Amino acid sequence: MPSTPPRVVTAALDGWVTVVAGFLVWPLLVRTGYPFARDLVFTPKLPLRPETLGLGTSSPRAAPLDAIVAVASTIVDGGVLAKVLVPGALLLAGWGAHRLASPLAWPARMAVAGFAVWNPFVVERLGLGQWALLYAYAALFWMVPLLSPEGGRGRQPRRGPVAASAPWLAIAAITPTGAVLAGSFALAVGLRRGRGQIGRNGRLILLVTLVQLPWLVPAALGGAAALSDPAGVSAFAARSERPGPAFFSLAGLGGIWDRLSAPGTRSGVLGFATSIVVVVAVGLVALRPRRLGLPARLLPVGIASLLLAGLTSLPGGAAAMGDLTSVIPGLGLLRDAQKWLAAFVVLAVLCVGLVLDHILPLLRRAAPAVGIGAAAVGVGLPWLLLPDGMAVVHRVVQPQSYPPAFEQAARVIAADPGPVITLPWSLYRVFPWAGPYATYDPASRWFDAPVVTDDTLRVGSITIGGEDPVASRVGTVVQSPSRGTGAQLSALGVRYIVVYTGVQGAVGMADEIGSGPGVQTLVAADGLSLLQLPGGTESAGASTYAAPVVAAVDLAVLLAIIVASTGLASGRRRDRSVTLW
């Protein structure tokens, strides 16, 4: 029987990944509206403002992601954008994974592709609404064959492996965590020994540094406090999902800090089974990594990522890291420990494929039917181990419809912009018109004005102090809303108050503040009241030159990545044998 051409196999596997990813985010694809749950908040059009460049009075946790979404949403509606961006991360992960496993037989590649998309790490991150981090996770699969000392087994890129990794580093760097995660991974996998490698290593270090600038520059120029509350370290440490240490949950590719983001089966026998499957697969491959074809550095890098993810779950680990967080600026951006597991997930996914590829021919030779059954189990492994992954993701990606009052309020504020605060004073609320999940305040993604919100986080019984000095001052004023609250807020420079009247804790709040002297109610419908205060022109936060500087840096980094990845800088494009990076 003639063998299937490699291109057909690759195309079929790409299709398989599309199907798997499609199932995982199905409601997002087939329903109209905007995903609105947990941290996943899309609006029709995200205003392009200094705050979206990361220059607000809070830490730039979504730089340059917000700027990218803001620019894109000037062309495409945010609801459509979400349908592209969220599944896009899954597709890139799956497509990259089966290409990384291209020397394997197709059943093993199929298992790798499915497992890369449908695993506890991906599901739990999506369960929290943190889709952007998955771009960094996806980029790792593509960077391994480019940067590993083995150089991958496929065709090498004409423009050189470091140059070819530039777009993947850039894709990963849409969030600060992604930039650090992918940057450290690239260095760990890609740096070479020897004097002849100085130039190559230098270019890689330069590239990794370059992609950090879109979040480092606004962090330096913005108005947020540089140090974070050390309480966040223990609150966001990896969590044990079932009896046993957190490391065992992390070894099963789960362990996210938030219990509500973890599928129910993670706490049961299937959670144990996942950990055992991964540990056995990684263990077997670790015995003979070269013979089985594992990229040499992926094993230590993956294990290191597992240790890093579990560090703050060890006795004394959170306290030590908390001490560092309170003295090292910016370390708070990295406090969500389970994010660092991404490299281990890449290792685990590939090891499962390698083990399958090794044992399936043996089983087939022993008994064809058993071989076929084992192949089916291997391909279906993600669903056998995590059958309720879809349920957790669906409830978060399910699009919702904003009440028309948001549009009205946005128009009023755009006509006469000024600082906005939102009440009840909290960053996360359960909105009656959306799902039953605490969801990020959508005001900053709707209104073309500086929006100040509470940035104190509550995780169970732990309260993590915010980093926004303006929010701290406003928070003191709005503790007990009254007739005089409007005047006090006006003195702080606030022009508008948005009261989400339908949420718990808001009863009577809009009427009480609205009855104050000089306070006008401009919108009152659909669970939202917009109050205007007299005055309110002060714009706290970054200085006026900061926004052009950050925009210029973002554009310069983008240009540099394009130049690096296309080889335009060399001026020797005709000589394709020259390795530029």
Next chain:
Amino acid sequence: MLKTVVAPVVTGIVLAALSLFGLVQSQTSAPAKNPASQAIISYGDR
């Protein structure tokens, strides 16, 4: 006989049992805490 009949049947039974077990468990196990009952200001819970 063993390879053509017994092995496929056993494999099928094992596969079906595993799938059913996983599905039933995922559909019947309630979360430890009702998500709707969480405090409105809570970002998440450990």
